Amino acid sequence: MDYLPIFLNIKNKPVLVVGGGNVAKRKIKLLNEAGAYIKIVANQLCIELSAMHKKNQLEWIATTYQSQQLEKVFLVIVATNSSELNHSIYQDATSRHLIVNVVDEPENCSFIFPAIIDRSPVIIAISSSGTAPVLSQLIREKIEAVLPANLGQIAKIAGDWRNKVKTRFCRLSERRNFWNKAFNGLFASQVTKGQFNEAKLTLDQQLNNANISSGEIILVGAGPGNSGLLTLRALQVMQTADVLLYDYLVSKEILDLSRRDADRICVGKRANNHSTTQEEINSLLVQLAKQGKRVVRLKGGDPFIFGRGGEELQAAAQAGIPFQVVPGVTTALGAAAYTGIPLTHRDYANSVLFITGHLRSDNSITDWSNLTQSDKTLVIYMGSIQAARISSQLIMNGLDPKTPIAVISRGTCQDQKVLIGILKELETLIQHIPTPILLIIGNVVKLHHQLSWYKHNKNE
Template identity: 70%
Template sequence: MDYFPIFTNLKHKPVLVVGGGHVAMRKIELLNKAGAHIQIVALHLCEKLANMAKKNHIKWLAKIYHAKQLEKVFLVIAATNNSELNSQIYQDATNRYLLANVVDDKSHCSFIFPSIVDRSPVIIAISSSGSAPVLARFLREKIEVLLPSHIGKMAKISDQWRKKVKERFCTSSDRRYFWEKAFNGLFSSQVASGDLDGAKRTLDYQLNDINSSLGEIILVGAGPGNSDLLTLRGLQVMQLADVLLYDYLVSDEILNLGRREADRICVGKRANDHSVTQKEINHMLITLARQGKRVVRLKGGDPLIFGRGGEELQAAAEAGIPFQVVPGITAAVGATAYAGIPLTHRDYAQSVLFMTGYCRANCTVTDWPILARTDQTIVIYMGSIAADDITAQLIKYGRDPTTPVAVISRGTRQDQKVFIGTLETLPALVHHASTPTLLIIGLVVNLHYNLAWYQNTN
């Protein structure tokens, strides 16, 4: 271990920084956030440091460095472009048993600045012992992505309950079990959604009955297929799931990102082949949540656009089950972007209309005259089965038979294919496409030839 990792309280402690440029400024910004009393020695200050000095956020101690300035100092940072001066500062500090850091000079550092993930009061510091600072920053970025933003709020609330928990549970194992359940359950979700009062009530409830079952349902949009398009929040929730209920449209690469210990249950439905009815899915969601489980309902695209997510939320609300929603990139947005087809364009389409080509038996008749307008893009989900009728009706109500159309098959995935034709050839195009498919009708389709950037387009 080249450096011993330690967190120190710098509030109101004097720190000397020698140097007044942008490098010094970056270090001072960090020290300022930690509440240090910063004293600076420099011939000149950059504009930002000069403004900080005017506002008394830092103290411009002197223009010339001398060793006496090290008296009653907690830390020393040398950030000048004079290597001899930096070396002298380091030696003076070492002789006085002070911790010193010469920026970008590993051999003259008795302490180093780590890469920091700040979720105060939770702080994560990453260091390569000065050997590979870019690698440390790379790792910090990875952790930033995975660590939920509400962690800090959760820690602050937990601090307020520590005494209560200690009084309620005699052993450390019981206290640990309580907090593990809280951090992986409803309390965490409520903090994430901003319901801090509800989160505090949940802690009190669990404090009185540690064995209580407080499950929840989380509706997650998995995006159009490519795992890169899963949202950060969606990934975080999947990593905490007890049960994953997923549809056929959810790709294996996305499903594999879920918590390994989570039960996986396929409740997929296809047109004319409902292996699990919606009523059965609703019942399953509620039953599992009542068992105290965090149930993630994983749906392709966005769960509230032609995904029956609203019906599942209604069932949860009626049953009194806590729920939340994580939106996803809907297929109309993701697949068309990967196909190089902008849904709107000032020269070709001033509006876009989403519709489904598959409705329940008693749904209202589509308003075809509105759909036949020429200045809009039509995006049709699940339209392959009804392609003949869609073509006939649009042409009947005035849409030009030569209107450009695209059939996007398995959009955003590695085997994506895009079939281009005209409205009158749409029924033939869909026969070549593997499901899931998306139909695009409008002049914007012509832009595909110039804007297509993803592989496997035809």
């Protein structure tokens, strides 16, 4: 280990900064946020530092450096253009046993600034020991992306309860178990939603009765299949789930991003083969949540677009179980984007209509005449089984048999396949492409060959 990672309390402590340009400004901004008493030595100050000086946020003590300025300071930061001066200040500081940082000169540093994720009071620091600062920044961005914005608020509330928990539980293992449940359960969810009073009440209830476990149901849209289209919020939730109930349409690469020790239960339904009925799914969600578990219901696409998400939440509401929803990229939007078919375009279509291909026996899917306007894009989910009927009904109600169509299999995934044809060919095209599929019908399909960009299948 090249450096010892530590966090310094520099509130009201004197820190000497030599240099008044933009580089010094970046360091001074951090010092100011940490509450340091900043002394600066510089020939002149940049605009921002000059403004801070006028607001008494720093003390401009001199225009030239003198070694006696190091007396009674806590640490030293150097940001000048003179390598000779930088090295001289480093030697002066180290001879006085002060820690010093010369910006961008690791050989003249006794400490370095890490890349910082600030969720105060939670602070995360990443360092490459000065070898690759840009890499540290990239790592910081990746970690920061998956951390809840209210993480600091969670820590602050937990700090207020710390002594209460110590008093209630004598053993360290009991306290750790309490906080594990809190940080991975309803309390954390309520803070994330800004329900601070409810979150504090939940902690009180769990503290007064350790046997009470507050479960919840979280409905999560997994997107169309490509893990890169999973939302950050969905990823955060999946990594705190106790139980994961998922559909067949959720890809393995997305499932592998979930919490590793979570129970995984497949409750998928396929056409003409409903291995798990909707009533059974609703019942299982409620049953698991009542056991105090955080249940994530993971659904392909968006849970409120032909996903029966509303029905599942109705069951949760009727059972009095807390719930929340994390929307996802619906399959229509994802597949259209990954096939280069804009669903609306001012030269081709001024509106788009999403429908399901699961027709009722009387063909009353909707008003068929409303689907046959040439300036409208029609997107049909789950249309493979009823393809012949869909095609005949559209043509019978006035849609041109030569209307362009796209038949998309596993849109956005690496094995995505797209067949382009015309409406009267729909039944034939369906036979040459694997399910699940999405149908796009309308003049916007003409743009596929010009705008298609995502091609993994060598046969496309």
